[in-house]
Amino acid sequence: MVTGYQLSKGRHGPEPSPTLRDLFGDGLCLTRRAMEPADLTQMNFIYQTAETPADDSALAVAWCHTTRFRPGSEPFWYAQAEQVLEPEHAAGLLEWLETITDWKVNDGGFYTAEETALEAEGCPAPLTGIFSRDGLSQLAVSASALFGVDVELHGPIVVHKMTQGHGVGIHSDRPYPGEETHRLLVFLGHDAELCRGGHFILFAGSRPEDARVVLPHRHNAGLAFRLNGDSYHAVSVKRSGVRYSLIISFRER
Numbered sequence: 001m002v003t004g005y006q007l008s009k010g011r012h013g014p015e016p017s018p019t020l021r022d023l024f025g026d027g028l029c030l031t032r033r034a035m036e037p038a039d040l041t042q043m044n045f046i047y048q049t050a051e052t053p054a055d056d057s058a059l060a061v062a063w064c065h066t067t068r069f070r071p072g073s074e075p076f077w078y079a080q081a082e083q084v085l086e087p088e089h090a091a092g093l094l095e096w097l098e099t100i101t102d103w104k105v106n107d108g109g110f111y112t113a114e115e116t117a118l119e120a121e122g123c124p125a126p127l128t129g130i131f132s133r134d135g136l137s138q139l140a141v142s143a144s145a146l147f148g149v150d151v152e153l154h155g156p157i158v159v160h161k162m163t164q165g166h167g168v169g170i171h172s173d174r175p176y177p178g179e180e181t182h183r184l185l186v187f188l189g190h191d192a193e194l195c196r197g198g199h200f201i202l203f204a205g206s207r208p209e210d211a212r213v214v215l216p217h218r219h220n221a222g223l224a225f226r227l228n229g230d231s232y233h234a235v236s237v238k239r240s241g242v243r244y245s246l247i248i249s250f251r252e253r
Helices: 019-022 086-097 125-132 133-147
Strands: 002-009 046-053 066-071 078-081 102-107 111-118 151-153 158-160 166-170 182-188 200-203 211-215 222-226 230-234 243-252
Touching: 078 166, 086 125, 111 151, 125 133, 133 182, 133 222, 133 243, 166 243
Parallel strands: none
Antiparallel strands: 002 046, 002 211, 066 078, 078 222, 102 111, 111 158, 111 166, 151 243, 158 243, 166 230, 182 222, 182 243, 200 211, 200 230
C-alpha cells in the first residue's frame, strides 16, 4: 500500500506516469504569508511512491496495540502509521467531531483552521477508554517508546478542522523551554480523492522547492515527529470536504 510520495527536484530520470498533477489535481497548493500561493504540481518535481515495508523494525505504539509506526529519516525523523485507532473507535471519534459546533477560528496569516480542545467528560461512551486517565497514560508510555525518549502529555488534545480554503503554510516549530517537543497527529475524515487537498508535506527547508515527502490525507492515519528548527512542514489547501486532525503534544520529562 502506498503511504506517501517522495519528491526530488530535476528530471534526472523518466517522468512518472501519472504525473503529480494527474494524481493530485489542485490538491498540492500551498498558502504563503504575503506571497502568491505555490502549487507543487507545477514545479520541477519527480516522485517515487513510498510503500510501507513489511519488516520487523516497525514500532508497535499508540492506542491501538496492533498499530505499527514506520520510521523515516528524510528530510528529518518522522514515523507514520496506516491506522492509529481501532476502526470502530476512529469511526466513533469522527462521528463525535461532526457533532461539535463550538469551533474557534485560528488564522495566523499563513495558516487557517478551526480548532477545539477535546474533553474526556464530553466524549461518547465507546471512547471513554482511550480518553480516560489510564488510556492517556498508556499513550504517553507508547509515545516514549516511539520517540526513544521519556515524554509526557503537554496540554489537552486539540482538534483542527479544515474546510474549503483552509491550509497551513511552510513552517517549523522550534520549542521554547517548557513547550511541546514532540507531536503525534491522527487524521480523520471521509475524503478519499487526492484532489481535495489537505495533505501533510515535509520539507528540507522553508521554500516550496524544498518539498520532500507528501503524506496524503487518509482516515485514521497517523504521523509522529520531533519539533525543532529544521522540521519544516505544511498542509496543502483544502479544496473541498472536511479534514480533521488530532494534535497530541508531548514534552520530555
